[in-house]
Amino acid sequence: MNNQETPATPQSLLSPEEVARAKATVDHLLSELGRAILGQEELLRLAVICILARGHVLLEGLPGLGKTELVKSLSFLMGLSFRRVQFTPDLLPGDILGSPILEEQDGARRLVFHKGPIFANLLLADEINRATPKTQSALLEAMQERRVTVLGETHQLPLPFFVLATQNPIELEGTYPLPEAQLDRFTFKISVEGVGADTLQDIITQRKHGVPPQLQTVVTGDELNHLFELVDRIHLPEAVANYIARLVTSTHASNEQAPEIVKQFVRYGASPRAAIALANTSRAAALVAGKPNVGFDDVKLVAPSVLSHRVILDYSARIDGWENQSLVRELVDAVPEVSREIPADVKV
Amino acid sequence: MPDSQRWIFRHLRRLQWGQFLGDCADALSLYLIVVGCAILLVKMLLPAWWPQTLWVFAGLPLVPLWSWRKMRLHRFTRTEATAMLDQKLEAGGLLMTLSETPDEQWREHLPQVESLWRESLPKIRPRRFVSLLAAPVAFVVATCFVPVRESSTLNAGPTKVSEQITEELEEMLESLEEANVLEEPEKEELKRELEKFAEQTHDQPLTHEQWEMADFLRQQMQMKWEKNERGLEAASSALDELMSEMANNGEISAEQLEQFEKAAGENLQSLARKALDGSTEGMSDQMKQMLENLAKNGKLKMPGDAEAQKKAMEELKEMLENEAKKLAEQRGECQGLGECQAPGQGGVGRGRADAEMVYGKESDRENTKFKEVVLPPGFLDEPSKQIVRMTSKAPETDPALEAPRAAARKNDPAAGRATWSRKLNPKYRGVVRKFFNSNRKATPIPDDTEL
Numbered sequence: 001m002n003n004q005e006t007p008a009t010p011q012s013l014l015s016p017e018e019v020a021r022a023k024a025t026v027d028h029l030l031s032e033l034g035r036a037i038l039g040q041e042e043l044l045r046l047a048v049i050c051i052l053a054r055g056h057v058l059l060e061g062l063p064g065l066g067k068t069e070l071v072k073s074l075s076f077l078m079g080l081s082f083r084r085v086q087f088t089p090d091l092l093p094g095d096i097l098g099s100p101i102l103e104e105q106d107g108a109r110r111l112v113f114h115k116g117p118i119f120a121n122l123l124l125a126d127e128i129n130r131a132t133p134k135t136q137s138a139l140l141e142a143m144q145e146r147r148v149t150v151l152g153e154t155h156q157l158p159l160p161f162f163v164l165a166t167q168n169p170i171e172l173e174g175t176y177p178l179p180e181a182q183l184d185r186f187t188f189k190i191s192v193e194g195v196g197a198d199t200l201q202d203i204i205t206q207r208k209h210g211v212p213p214q215l216q217t218v219v220t221g222d223e224l225n226h227l228f229e230l231v232d233r234i235h236l237p238e239a240v241a242n243y244i245a246r247l248v249t250s251t252h253a254s255n256e257q258a259p260e261i262v263k264q265f266v267r268y269g270a271s272p273r274a275a276i277a278l279a280n281t282s283r284a285a286a287l288v289a290g291k292p293n294v295g296f297d298d299v300k301l302v303a304p305s306v307l308s309h310r311v312i313l314d315y316s317a318r319i320d321g322w323e324n325q326s327l328v329r330e331l332v333d334a335v336p337e338v339s340r341e342i343p344a345d346v347k348v
Numbered sequence: 349m350p351d352s353q354r355w356i357f358r359h360l361r362r363l364q365w366g367q368f369l370g371d372c373a374d375a376l377s378l379y380l381i382v383v384g385c386a387i388l389l390v391k392m393l394l395p396a397w398w399p400q401t402l403w404v405f406a407g408l409p410l411v412p413l414w415s416w417r418k419m420r421l422h423r424f425t426r427t428e429a430t431a432m433l434d435q436k437l438e439a440g441g442l443l444m445t446l447s448e449t450p451d452e453q454w455r456e457h458l459p460q461v462e463s464l465w466r467e468s469l470p471k472i473r474p475r476r477f478v479s480l481l482a483a484p485v486a487f488v489v490a491t492c493f494v495p496v497r498e499s500s501t502l503n504a505g506p507t508k509v510s511e512q513i514t515e516e517l518e519e520m521l522e523s524l525e526e527a528n529v530l531e532e533p534e535k536e537e538l539k540r541e542l543e544k545f546a547e548q549t550h551d552q553p554l555t556h557e558q559w560e561m562a563d564f565l566r567q568q569m570q571m572k573w574e575k576n577e578r579g580l581e582a583a584s585s586a587l588d589e590l591m592s593e594m595a596n597n598g599e600i601s602a603e604q605l606e607q608f609e610k611a612a613g614e615n616l617q618s619l620a621r622k623a624l625d626g627s628t629e630g631m632s633d634q635m636k637q638m639l640e641n642l643a644k645n646g647k648l649k650m651p652g653d654a655e656a657q658k659k660a661m662e663e664l665k666e667m668l669e670n671e672a673k674k675l676a677e678q679r680g681e682c683q684g685l686g687e688c689q690a691p692g693q694g695g696v697g698r699g700r701a702d703a704e705m706v707y708g709k710e711s712d713r714e715n716t717k718f719k720e721v722v723l724p725p726g727f728l729d730e731p732s733k734q735i736v737r738m739t740s741k742a743p744e745t746d747p748a749l750e751a752p753r754a755a756a757r758k759n760d761p762a763a764g765r766a767t768w769s770r771k772l773n774p775k776y777r778g779v780v781r782k783f784f785n786s787n788r789k790a791t792p793i794p795d796d797t798e799l
Contacts, residue, residue, distance in 0.1 A: 013451045237444035239431035286441075292454060295434075295441030338431045340424060345373070345477055346366030346470035 014233050014292040022230050023290035026052070028218050029077055030288075036073035036212045037066050039199030045288065046190050046305055047074065047164075052231050052284035055187025055277060056143050056163040058128070058178075058309065065192045067166040069212060071124040074164070078224055079217040080121035081158065087131035089174060093138035097148045098155075113150060118142055121158055125165035129175045136182055139163060143185040160224065180268075180312065187277045188302075189309035191325065227287070234283035235293040241279065243337050244299055248275040250335050251311050251328075259334035265317035265327060270310040278306045296337045304328045352443060352458060355465045360429035362470045364419060369472065372415035373480040379411050380484035387491040395496045436468040510549035513562050517542055520569050527678050528621045529576045541565055573679045579615030580675065584668045586611040591661050599654055612648035612664075619671060635663050 014022075026048060033044045047070060050057045059067045068084070075082035085096055098116030102109055117123065118139075128136065142148050146157045165186070167178075183189070195203075207213075219227070250258045251269030262269075278299065285298040308324040317327065383404050390401045426447075434443040437459055446455055459465065521538055524530050530538065542565060549558055590608045594600050620643035631639075634651065638660065642648045650657055772780060 013445065013449050013454055016453050016457070235445045235449055237431075237441055237448055238427050239434075239444050240441055242427075289440075291440055291442070292451075293441045293445035295439075297440060337435060338428050340428050342432065342470060343363065343366030343370045345369035345473050346362055347473050 013235055014230060016292075018230060019287070019290055019292050022227055022287055025219060025223060025227065026288050032077050032215060032218050033070070033073055036215060037070050038202050038206075039195040040066065040070075040192070043070070043190060043192060046188060046302070049281055049284045049288055049302060050188040050190075050305075051078070051162060052227055052287065053187060053277070053280040054160055054162070054228060055281060056185060057165070058183070058186040058189040059164065059166045059192050060169055060189060061166070061192030062170065062194070063168060065194060067192055068124060068126060071122065071164040071166075073212065073215055075122045076215045077217060078122075078219045079221060080160070080162075080224075082122045082124065083117035083120035084124040084126060085117050086126045087128050087135070089130060089132060089176075091131045091135045093135050094150075096135065096138050097142075097150055100151055111151075113153065113155065115155070118148060119155075119157060121160055121162065123161075123163050125163055127168060128165040129167040129178055131176065133176050133179060136176065136178060140182060140185065160228070183309045184271055184273055186309065187281060188305040190305055231280070231284045231287050234286050234291075236279060236283065237293060239338065240282070240294050240296060240299060242339065243296060243335070244275055244278050244282070246339060247299070247303060247332065247335050248272075248278065248307070250331060251307060259331060261322075261327065261330055261334070265314050265320070265322055266311055267314045268312040270307050274306055274310045278303060281306055300332055303332050307331075352446060352455070355469070356426065356430050356433060356443075356447060359433045359469055360424060360426055362472065363424040363429055363432070365472055366470060367423065368415055368419040369474075369477050371418050372412050373477045375411045375415050375418075376408075377480055377484045379408070380481070380488045384484070384488040384491040387488070388494060391491070391494050391496045393497075395498070398496050433468055437464065507551050507553060510552060510554045510558070513554065514542075514546045514549060517545070517562060517565050517569075520566065523678055524569055524572055527573075527576070527675060528618050529572050529675075531617070531621075534572065538565070538568065573675070576618050577672070577675055577679070579618070580668055580672050583612050583615040584665070584672065587661060587665050587668065591665065594654075594658060594661070600657070605650055605657075609648045609650060613642060613646050616642060616648060616668075619667070631667070632663060634660060635667065 030041075030044055030048060033048070034041065037044060047057060051074065059070070061067055071084075072082065074080075085091070094116065096116050096118050098114050098119065100111035100113050103112045105112075125139070138148075142157060142161070143163050146159060146161045148155050148157065163186075168175075246257065248270050249255050251262060251266060251274075252258060253263045253266050253269070255262075255269075258266075279294075281302040282294045282298045285301050286292075286294045289298065291298075304325055307328045311324055311328060313322060313324060313327065386404060387401055390397045427444075430444050430447045434441060437443060439458060442454060442457055445451075446458070521535075521542060524538075525535065541561075545558070545561055545565065548561075554562070586608050590600055590604060593604060616639070620639045634656070638648055638650070651660055
């Protein structure tokens with residue numbers, strides 16, 4: 001699992017068999033996840049897409065909706081090492097990254113670096129917004145470059161490395177909202193919604209004391225690496241790439257092509273990192289859908305999760321009742337897939 | 349298996365055609381509107397350019413060429429056309445992908461039914477093209493039927509107007525000379541005035557004083573016409589009286605003959621001048637002799653013989669009728685001269701610019717006759733004030749009728765009956781009844797204890 005940063009250059013399309021096998025694996029993963037987390041198919045699909053795109057996920061939702069359980073299930077099913085850190089205001093960066101400890105070995109004393117919980121394939125940062133900005137920023141280097149530096153020593157994190165963080169949208173007293181730079185490093189921000197009565201009935205009848213079913217690993221490390229390779233080989237057509245670029249630039253109010261709603265309510269738009277994340281996650285979404293290429297629909301599927309936390313709204317947007325998610329959905333509807341409109345003298 | 353590249357090409361062609369039609373319709377509409385406006389402007393302001401303006405239609409074929417060139421510069425790319433077709437086919441990006449990276453295995457996953465591809469092609473909409481052009485074409489055609497504005501004499505300018513007025517006055521004078529209406533001193537005086545007027549107005553616009561001068565000269569000349577005509581009429585009526593006298597009595601008295609000769613001598617000077625000038629076509633020698641005598645002596649000497657008198661009178665009558673007729677014709681020709689019919693040639697003191705200035709319809713100052721109109725009998729505004737009779741002493745009055753109403757009621761119990769019997773508007777009857785009806789019941793006043 002050490003070739004995560006060196007994707008194979010796509011030269012030819014994936015064969016239908018390769019795509020079918022990958023889809024079968026992903027479907028199996030999703031079905032197993034569905035056993036653990038009931039009634040959240042859309043959430044599971046997005047989480048898997050983000051994992052396949054090697055992105056970090058920020059899950060936002062009320063307590064008890066299964067955020068932590070989702071992360072734990074993912075780690076079990078993919079055979080990844082898993083650590084959970086409960087973020088609190090008194091948590092220090094060293095508590096996450098690890099710290100050098102003075103040890104005596106062979107009669108000599110020296111500082112030995114003790115790895116923190118971040119040295120895992122999957123880190124669950126529970127209630128990340130309760131830690132201080134200092135502790136939150138300890139994750140910056142790890143999330144972007146998959147390594148940590150302590151006392152001048154750089155330590156490579158195990159690959160693949162994912163941060164799945166959760167945060168509670170209520171009880172904001174004593175919390176530290178994530179800075180924009182930190183938010184930008186999360187590929188997806190997914191709002192976890194509640195489930196319906198039928199799902200709740202299933203939960204209380206099928207699970208005693210809420211204990212989830214015993215899960216088995218369905219994706220090995222090699223298979224996961226192979227899936228990563230396949231995602232990288234998903235073809236991104238020129239027109240779709242153009243659509244992604246226009247979609248991201250349209251989040252900027254200064255852009256002439258931006259919809260009126262953006263010009264009115266958006267203070268800062270998404271960064272180029274958002275465009276990269278959108279392309280990567282669209283590729284993953286295409287593979288999950290069993291396609292060798294990205295289509296406009298794949299981009300539209302992931303765009304709200306990629307862009308919503310990267311767009312900073314004006315105060316007037318909040319006065320008018322606009323949320324990031326709803327505004328990004330409106331933006332996706334407003335930006336045409338093809339930059340040119342069909343001439344009026346032809347009827348489609 | 350459908351050839352996707354061929355369908356992409358067809359799709360691209362259709363889009364380009366649509367683009368061309370749209371551009372062409374917009375450009376043609378604009379062009380036609382501009383041409384229509386140009387035609388209107390030319391017809392209204394520059395009528396001399398009218399037929400040549402139609403050359404602007406020569407640029408019509410250039411508009412489609414320009415639209416085609418514009419379409420070529422901003423045409424749909426193959427990528428865009430492929431993306432649109434992909435969306436229409438709901439291929440999920442596979443068509444775009446295969447267009448960029450051909451793959452035989454995946455090609456089978458594209459729609460295999462050719463009708464689906466055909467239905468995905470955009471259809472040309474000529475109706476929109478035609479509807480866009482209909483209004484501009486109608487506008488251009490309508491402007492072609494707008495009549496060209498006629499050149500106005502206003503374009504002549506102020507100096508040209510003064511020349512025209514001078515020429516017209518000179519023409520009037522010539523007509524007067526031809527008709528031998530003017531006596532020599534009058535002719536000389538008018539000529540002098542006219543020369544002076546021509547000098548003052550040469551290459552200069554007319555001032556209000558010069559307009560008045562022109563009016564005065566024209567009036568003078570018209571008065572000569574009228575004077576001459578009246579003279580002929582007087583002579584003719586005198587001759588009629590003389591002839592009727594002769595017809596009634598068989599002869600005329602010396603006194604009547606002398607009166608006629610005197611009247612003829614006063615009024616037939618123009619005829620005498622003609623005779624003296626030799627304009628004696630169709631005139632008998634006797635008449636010629638008589639008129640020459642008239643020109644020399646100022647008196648028409650009729651022959652002494654009754655038969656000759658009668659003959660001379662008949663010839664004279666015929667000659668007077670001919671002369672009156674001829675003068676009327678000449679005056680009719682001369683009537684319109686010098687009168688400003690066109691708007692804007694009247695000067696600031698001559699009324700509204702576009703008003704028609706017509707002279708000659710004024711009432712005859714010397715022989716004004718009003719038609720007698722019998723007015724209807726007068727009447728009084730109020731019949732009560734009609735005079736009943738005239739008495740030599742003060743009238744006796746009835747106190748019951750003349751006194752104030754209270755006194756009248758005291759004397760006559762029936763007085764005021766008219767007030768009671770007066771018809772009242774139904775909507776006020778209730779109010780009147782409420783206050784004047786003696787049988788009405790008093791409104792009960794609510795007791796405080798009941799509250």
